[in-house]
Amino acid sequence: MVRSLKNANKAKRKNKGSKKGDGSSSSNSIPSLPTKVWQPGVDQLEEGEELQCDLSAYNSLHAFHIGWPCLSFDVVRDSLGLVRTEFPHTVYCVAGTQAEKASWNSIGIFKISNISGKRRELVPSKSAADGSDMDSDSSDSDEDEVEDGGSATPILQLRKVGHEGCVNRIRAMPQSPHICASWGDTGHVQVWDFSSHLNALAESETEGNRGAPMVSSQAPLVKFGGHKDEGYAIDWSPLVAGRLVSGDCKNFIYLWEPTSGTTWNIDNNSFVGHTASVEDLQWSPTEPSVFASCSVDGNIAIWDIRLGKSPAASVRAHNADVNVISWNRLASCMLASGSDDGTFSIRDLRLLKDGDSVVAHFEYHKHPITSIEWSPHEASTLAVSSADNQLTIWDLSLERDEEEEAEFKAQTREQVNVPTDLPPQLLFVHQGQKDLKELHWHSQIPGMLISTAADGFNILMPSNIESALPAANA
16 A cells, blocks of 8 residues: 545545656645555554555456445355466355345345456566656556456456345355355355356356346245354355354354255254354364364364364463454464454464464454455465454565565665564555455465455455466476
């Protein structure tokens, strides 16, 4: 993000700065200040200042909405390729709305195609360092994207299915992505088959919706009313197709076992171990019978469905509500958790028996953590969203390197002053969305993140996120 000064005489007009040597001047205008990198948590916005996005920090950045705000969404696995690196991209998602009236809610099944972008150099070229203006890269970014990735405007195709009440959380089954589970504020967990909608989107021409799409009426495969209250926690097993756990605000967790591709047996005997609302659930990526839970009681519990209905282990994780957890799929001993006090921690589950399993703890965010997720392509990288309207990306393998800073300074001819009160593991800060709720990495497009907030969705690919990819001739 960069900081610039608003035109005090025209508050609604954003000042994007002037090009060097353009000769423009006005006795009534405020002199343009040099563009400056804004340091989150260090710099304060003064009166009349605003943050502007530096598009050169992104390989791709797009915004869209599907109508009502969505508290939760999920990326739907597709058959377009397991590792995709070339623009333009196409993604499929499901999302649940938070409408003004209960009867207005729906689940959106949508396809975003023609996602353009441009791969950028992590270190500017010598010609760029010899006097080019920072604004030039941003102002020319659309032209670059057209050249490298097709049209700069993504195409949204949307289908809607009516949903009773607001959708608290929605998840697509990894093994059968057309099967989705939704948690409603009515207290029901429902499982849906969206195969007809996804097939229609896949076969449709790349033409956006004209007008508001009709909301179709569809019966769920299952509607479970055994929970005593609404909830947010739900997760599909990555190892056993169709196995599901759901947790509610009355601290009960239920296990769903598939009996066929479209039917489930839901154990009436719930898992009980928390003393307050169960906020999130995560299955182990390596042990088919093990899952983790977090709660408003401040604890994280590890469960083994073979050992009864009580936790196999429980640990005091935070001094406030534990809102979200994420189990690392590439380093299965690592579990990340985010709290209502803005902190997030990394635990090595191998150290649970020793008492202190925390291997990293961050207090960067000052408002509740709303989402946390490990990268599916880099074991040391995770993304975090917070109620402070920041989406941050962290690389736990990073440490401050003064020699590297000196080399970067020499290459770019810029002053490098790394704030000592910012963690060196902080890799990227994304802003611009209000009331961030949830984020997900795209498992088939390395470096792509999608986030949802009160004002819609963002698709972003930061330019400094590098993933280890197979060789071209592999």
